[in-house]
Each structure stands twice: as C-alpha cells, then as structure tokens.
Amino acid sequence: MSLMTEPTPYAGRFDVRRWWSNGNALPYLLLLPSVLVIGVVILVPFFQALQYSFTNGSLLQAGDFVGLNNYGKLFGSRDFWNAFRFSVIFAVANVVGCYVLGLALALLMNMEMPCRGFFRVALLLPWIIPSVVSIVSWRWMVADHNAVVNQIIQLLGGRPIFFLSNNDWAQFVVVLIKIWRSFPFMMLSLLAALQGIDRTLYEAAALDGATKWDAFRHVTMPQIRDVSIILCLLMTIWTVNDFDTPWLLTQGGPANSTENFVLLAYKYTFARNDLGTGAAISFVTLIILMVFIVIMLRRQREP
Secondary structure, three states: OOOOOOOOOOOOOOOHHHHHHOOOOHHHHHHHHHHHHHHHHHHHHHHHHHHHOOEOOOOOOOOOEOOOHHHHHHHOOHHHHHHHHHHHHHHHHHHHHHHHHHHHHHHHHOOOOOOHHHHHHHOOHHHHOOHHHHHHHHHHHHOOOOOHHHHHHHHOOOOOOOOOOOHHHHHHHHHHHHHHHHHHHHHHHHHHHHHOOOHHHHHHHHHOOOOHHHHHHHHHHHHOHHHHHHHHHHHHHHHHOOOHHHHHHOOOOOOOOOOOHHHHHHHHHHHOOOHHHHHHHHHHHHHHHHHHHHHHHHHHHOO
C-alpha cells in the first residue's frame, strides 16, 4: 500500500473561504475606513491639484490644458528663484539652529539638577503657545523704533533697528522666531532618545579612559543618529511648508525677501488669481522635498 496520496485538485490554490473564515480579513476590514478617508481627503485633492497645474485656470474658471507652460513660466520667474533661495536659507538655518539648541538643552535636562521638572515644562511653552499669539507678540516687540526690543537697544546706548524693513534683518528675525517656536519639539524628542541610551556604554567608555567629549562623540551621537536624521527630516518638511511665521511677521516682505514657496503659491493662487501656477509651485516643492527625503533615508541606512 503506497503512503503517497493523490493531490487534491485545489492543492496549492488560495482558498478564499478558508482565509475569510479564519479571521484573516479582519485587519483589512478595520483598515478599510481609514484607507477610504485618506483616499478622499488626500488623494482626490492631490490629483485635482496636479490637474490644475497643467491648466491656465483661475479660482472662477476651470481653464484649458496648457501642458508644462506653467512650470516653464515658473522656472523663468525671478520670484520663484527668490523663493527658492529663501526657502533653502530658512530650512537650513532653522534645522541647524533647532538641532544645536535642542540637543544642548536635552543634554542639560538629562542631567540631575534642581527644578528639572519645572524647566522641562517651561521650555515647552514656545511650542505650546498658539502660533498666531506667539508670532504677533514677537511682531509687536520688533515692529518699529518704539517697539520693546528697540527701546532696550536705545537704553543701552544703541540706535533703533528697523527689523522688518531691512531685507537681512527681516530674514534674521523670521529665522530666529521660527527657531524659538520649533526647538522644544527637537529638545523633547532628543531627550527621549538620550534617556534610551544604555548607561553601561558610558561606563565602558569611562573604563577605557574616554573623556566626556569622547563619550559624546563616540557613544551619544552614534546612539541618537537615526533619531536625529528623522527629526531633521521632519523639521525640514515643516519649515519649507511653514506659512504662519513669514506671513504673520512680514507677509513675504520687504521686497519679497522672506517669501518662501508656500507664500509664493498663496500669492499666485489668491492674489494673482493664477491657480495653475500656484498648483505648479506646490508640486515643484513636493518634488524637491521628495528628493531630499530619499537622500536622507538612504543616509540613514548607511552603517
């Protein structure tokens, strides 16, 4: 008698009924509402905006298909390259400033010190305060020669500085206030990463004769490397897409010196009633960010 059995006609085939009866479909059914919501809320406007970028429409008229004319007009525009320049300055300065300040404060908050809990909460205030309130308050303090900051400068014997009327000073103020608003998130995330480092690594480094600087370079930074890359990636995306800070402070001025991609897209769409070019700016911004994301994620995989 042979021990081998004849294979059934359905051997090796996917049995839908058995898969369904075993409850394998439940996770997919639970995810289905979220997928549908994402499809309606994100994908539909995304493809609609992509369609607009190839037309010469406005907010009132659909317009005709013009191919890549909007993109060609955009790349030949001085406004676009001005916005590109400031967006790069804005993103790099904010990411570097937030990371350095956030890491320094995270290292400090990770040490044993009096009132550490109070300082942890207090340092989160710039992040907790609504953006409109904080930015308008900053604008009130630097707006003109009678503002608070200029009064302090004059008391110290200096001359008032028109922060929002000079191109360089306006860019400096926008970047400074963005760093002030953003560093708490960086600090809190890096503090969580620091607290997850195994303390025995520092003990081993001390036994090998490593100084505090050596331990920081060869233990702390490698351990928080992956978290740092993700944080810098997120901060770059949020900075490039930041509308509140430059708009509430300067509305892109003076002379468009603080106008980033988001403000430029807003002005094309709503001020100039050029929906196609405004949509094109958005997708150029998306492409630039996607290239940056790919580069950073590849760097994260490197040993």
